[in-house]
Ligand code: FES
């Protein structure tokens with residue numbers, strides 16, 4: 001099969017890459033771009049471990065073809081936080097509230113929460129629960145994750161997601 | 167600058183996506199292996215045709231049991247690849263090694279295996295029946311144990327009421343979010359294997375046996391672990407050994423990662439149980455006798471069924487003061503996925519049964535269930551169901567906290583009057599109480615040991631060497647805390663060495679909630695050794711007795727002369743200057759328990775953990791939907807090293823038990839699993855979880871480090887019975903077989919409507 005050339009912005013950097021027509025975005029991120037923070041928990045769009053943000057929306061990268069990403073802006077867990085290593089407020093709050101245990105669901109959850117808070121400044125607990133209901137976590141029982149997101153919402157400001165680093 | 171948090175030792179790597187889980191790693195020239203699985207639950211292998219797969223472009227090798235240089239398994243343990251007889255559907259019979267994971271998976275479909283199908287036995291009752299198809303030459307009995315005290319016949323005579331009830335629990339999958347994975351890398355010395363596991367030394371043993379190597383020729387390294395709950399014990403050894411076998415035969419690094427479907431089909435499960443009870447109770451509500459018959463489904467292989475069976479036997483009479491108890495447990499081999507420990511290690515099964523049972527009895531005799539349990543539960547120095555004198559009992563405190571936080575009496579009355587108003591949704595409240603033996607206990611004496619070493623450097627930095635797996639429960643953080651509290655040093659000084667069997671000593675598995683008690687104690691003893699060495703010098707310098715010294719805030723002093731002190735770093739410098747080493751080693755073993763194994767009587771565990779729960783549920787009478795509105799979980803942890811982490815453990819355990827209560831059920835009636843991914847095997851989401859009120863009680867034990875009790879597993883024990891009892895309070899429907907899913911609830915609601923129509 002002929003490979004397809006895709007141009008996309010990943011975590012602020014322009015990426016031009018040849019992909020198999022049937023390659024999943026998840027594998028392209030993990031195997032070709034070495035962004036292994038995004039995880040696979042089910043491969044069928046049910047667990048949210050593979051959540052990344054595409055053009056501002058949280059999506060399951062196991063259900064998306066890399067070939068369809070032409071011109072898209074993609075954010076993964078590796079792109080959060082600032083240039084000099086400081087954490088994104090969601091990451092800070094996840095740590096503060098003990099919102100992660102094994103951590104396997106964490107990148108996906110943080111990305112779902114980010115996409116949600118980027119457009120909702122004063123969410124209720126119920127809205128938060130709904131926003132992350134596609135992200136399974138087997139360890140925490142979700143309570144402290146909801147606490148962390150609720151707390152992050154208080155000081156939240158929308159980071160400049162589309163900035164292109166040199 | 168990265169902000170420092172006094173939290174878990176591994177969080178920064180995890181929150182930034184930098185933590186390396188096994189599947190995140192790769193090596194030059196790495197190959198991929200895929201497993202060929204049997205589609206029948208019971209079959210004899212006639213032949214395996216590999217040619218077609220071998221010729222598929224990109225395939226490097228096809229491997230079967232014949233290629234194993236060592237042994238495929240110990241007797242009645244699950245083989246790495248099946249040599250002759252497949253005992254459950256989904257077992258591996260061959261491996262395909264290829265240049266990519268896609269090619270390996272595609273080519274695996276081309277391996278043709280001819281089977282002679284055998285009749286399958288897929289329930290414990292059927293397996294124990296007279297003319298059942300034999301799964302092993304000597305039959306299907308996996309184990310049988312009995313326990314008890316007093317004389318139940320006499321006890322029943324003293325009773326005014328006799329109750330006979332039966333409860334059933336289902337097959338549950340652990341579903342850690344990370345599936346089984348392994349990478350094996352051949353080395354000049356032997357083999358290095360990376361895989362997530364609860365028990366690195368055990369997994370290494372399995373790999374060495376498969377490859378025919380000495381244990382120390384295999385180096386087992388545990389990267390970050392994406393959850394286990396018991397799933398990554400024997401299963402981790404299996405996938406580790408498969409990848410190691412492929413790596414040995416091809417001479418290249420080999421990666422294997424199970425898809426969720428593979429994990430569901432081949433991975434271990436929680437033992438399904440049938441629990442039969444006969445109970446005698448007086449008019450005044452005292453339990454005079456309890457007779458228990460437990461039957462468990464061990465699946466096709468042994469695994470840890472023996473210690474699980476023993477635990478269920480010991481704990482089946484609940485945390486109650488009963489003079490006469492007689493219990494027995496029988497586990498059967500069946501043609502189902504093999505059962506193994508799962509968060510709770512048998513306790514959730516019998517806690518469900520005994521806690522619903524006592525609720526039923528209370529309701530039938532007109533007692534308030536919480537009051538009834540209060541009246542009967544074990545108090546300090548009472549005798550357990552197997553004859554153990556119980557000490558450090560905090561049940562009273564746990565009940566009191568739960569009662570207070572829930573406002574039990576008032577809420578129960580309020581909900582009852584709300585129900586009287588009618589409506590399509592009804593609410594109810596339920597209670598459960600548990601005790602749980604810590605670590606492996608009497609049944610595991612001799613294997614319940616741990617070694618921990620502390621490497622102390624010139625700058626006073628301390629590295630903890632231990633094979634303890636941090637499966638997500640914060641075990642490493644617990645150890646760091648034990649060291650800090652024992653030596654009075656700053657957190658920054660202490661780091662955990664990576665789990666690598668070539669360097670770290672064997673601390674045993676992270677299972678049965680033994681981490682805090684057994685491994686924590688070994689860590690404490692190692693720190694005590696360091697402390698002792700420093701104290702000898704400090705006592706010298708300060709002119710006081712070494713026993714008087716206190717280690718706190720990096721200072722060492724005698725409380726009598728607090729203004730005269732030396733500091734930790736100076737003592738480290740001094741010890742090195744004298745040509746000695748401050749490093750230390752700790753060894754802890756659970757021993758000295760007086761347990762009569764044949765009769766199941768005596769000291770079953772060194773210590774116990776206690777907990778209580780109150781929950782409120784809402785049942786939709788039209789759809790059968792049960793939603794858990796509130797959950798109050800009270801757990802005595804003895805000593806909380808970090809409250810927020812403790813609460814995380816409680817919430818997580820409760821969520822697992824909510825799944826067990828309401829949805830999770832591996833659908834495998836005929837030995838064929840139908841729900842193999844999260845679209846059909848439902849686990850709780852954020853919308854299924856109630857608002858949690860987790861309450862931490864701290865009544866120290868004499869055995870745990872700083873009085874701490876283990877916590878991981880007790881948290882998964884109260885929710886199922888509490889929810890089922892709340893459903894009864896709401897609807898009058900008594901669920902005796904888990905889960906109370908939509909179908910069950912609809913069916914029961916229909917039955918109860920029919921009953922009312924008849925009346
Ligand atoms: S891996 Fe994509 S949703 Fe589970």
Ligand code: FES
Nearest residue numbers: 101102137138139
């Ligand atoms: S922290 Fe383990 S799955 Fe969420």
